[in-house]
Amino acid sequence: MPATPGEPILTSVSSFSIDHDGIITVATNPGAVLTESSVEEGVRAGAALIAGGAPAPLVWDAREIGGVEPGARARMVADWPRLLKAAAIVGGRPLSRRIVDVFISLSRTSIPVAVFEDLDEAKDWARTFLSA
DSSP states (O other): OOOOSOSOEEOSSEEEEEOTTSOEEEEEOTTOEEOHHHHHHHHHHHHHHHTTSOOEEEEEEOTTOOEEOHHHHHHHHHHHHHHEEEEEEEOOSHHHHHHHHHHHHHOOOSSOEEEESOHHHHHHHHHTTSOO
16 A cells, blocks of 8 residues: 655655655755665655555656766666656756756656656646546
C-alpha cells in the first residue's frame, strides 16, 4: 500500500515525499550534485513512498541543483519507468535550467518528462497523469 502524506524521506541530496493526490515530490538540496549512489538512495525513497503501489507522477524541484553525473543520469533512465508515470522537472535559475535541459536531451526515458520554471505549473501537469 502506498505511503500516506507525512514526514519526508531524507537522502544525502534530496527530500522525498508524497502528497494527498499521490504525486511524489522531490526537492534537491542547494548545490547538490547527483551521483549514481545518490540516485540509488532516491530510487529506494521513491519505492518506499509507493510501497508496492502503482507508479506515480513525480515533481522534481531541481532549481538549486549543482549537477548530474553521467552515472546518475543512466540510473534514472533505467529506474524511473518502474516507479514513475511521468516526471515534471522544475529548473529556475539559468544554471539549473541548463543542467535539466542537458539531462533531458541526453536521457531517453520511456515516460513523459517535461521541464517547467514554475512549481505550480509542474504540479498541474503531473496531476494529469494521476488517472492514467
